[in-house]
Amino acid sequence: AQSVTQLGSHVSVSEGALVLLRCNYSSSVPPYLFWYVQYPNQGLQLLLKYTTGATLVKGINGFEAEFKKSETSFHLTKPSAHMSDAAEYFCAVVLYNQGGKLIFGQGTELSVKP
Amino acid sequence: DSGVTQTPKHLITATGQRVTLRCSPRSGDLSVYWYQQSLDQGLQFLIQYYNGEERAKGNILERFSAQQFPDLHSELNLSSLELGDSALYFCASSVVPLGGGTTDTQYFGPGTRLTVL
Numbered sequence: 001a002q003s004v005t006q007l008g009s010h011v012s013v014s015e016g017a018l019v020l021l022r023c024n025y026s027s028s029v030p031p032y033l034f035w036y037v038q039y040p041n042q043g044l045q046l047l048l049k050y051t052t053g054a055t056l057v058k059g060i061n062g063f064e065a066e067f068k069k070s071e072t073s074f075h076l077t078k079p080s081a082h083m084s085d086a087a088e089y090f091c092a093v094v095l096y097n098q099g100g101k102l103i104f105g106q107g108t109e110l111s112v113k114p
Numbered sequence: 115d116s117g118v119t120q121t122p123k124h125l126i127t128a129t130g131q132r133v134t135l136r137c138s139p140r141s142g143d144l145s146v147y148w149y150q151q152s153l154d155q156g157l158q159f160l161i162q163y164y165n166g167e168e169r170a171k172g173n174i175l176e177r178f179s180a181q182q183f184p185d186l187h188s189e190l191n192l193s194s195l196e197l198g199d200s201a202l203y204f205c206a207s208s209v210v211p212l213g214g215g216t217t218d219t220q221y222f223g224p225g226t227r228l229t230v231l
Contacts, residue, residue, distance in 0.1 A: 034219075042224060042225075043116065043118075043204060043222040043223050043224040043225050044204065044206075044222040045222070046220075046221070049219060090157060100145070100162070100170075100208070100218075100220075101147060101159040101162055101170050102149075102159065102206075102220060103159070104156060104157040104158075105156075106156045107156060107157070
């Protein structure tokens with residue numbers, strides 16, 4: 001069965017510091033992987049996705065993620081945090097044979113200190 | 115703005131009642147998904163429809179049901195409500211179902227916050 005684990009329910013960084021949000025997946029087939037962001041009182045917005053091809057994926061707002069098959073990881077990074085990055089971030093994997101439903105990790109809340 | 119609309123934005127009701135949540139997918143999207151977000155369960159897939167037909171079912175209670183209409187909007191019906199049903203309910207849409215070689219993206223609506231008192 002496919003699953004997603006996000007390490008750390010809360011991450012706090014200083015403005016300008018590196019952001020690293022960890023995601024590991026379990027899948028018996030090559031996965032499609034996604035990162036979504038949820039700002040307070042809003043819906044989920046797609047940051048980036050990995051399907052096939054280049055393992056380093058660039059998304060919106062300066063975020064990127066690298067698919068590492070050997071480590072079953074898809075960590076999200078941003079070189080320099082902005083105050084506006086404070087939000088909850090969700091890693092997700094899609095199930096191929098079940099209509100394409102997304103399986104989400106538990107989420108990581110990112111706080112950015114001035 | 116994702117292009118997915120959900121109404122109402124907030125809903126407050128009492129235990130035992132029945133409510134209907136509505137979702138309009140993005141123009142051209144045939145597939146609709148419903149998710150529940152709660153503090154204890156996180157984001158959980160409930161059910162998916164594709165072009166009017168149920169495609170996949172997740173952890174959806176028997177008290178809950180959904181349908182997708184010919185104009186492709188979808189409704190999620192929640193009945194005999196309990197306190198534990200209080201949650202944020204999201205609808206998402208995509209052109210086609212993900213998987214099976216397709217790589218489409220699910221776009222999420224702003225959600226309906228349900229409070230059961």
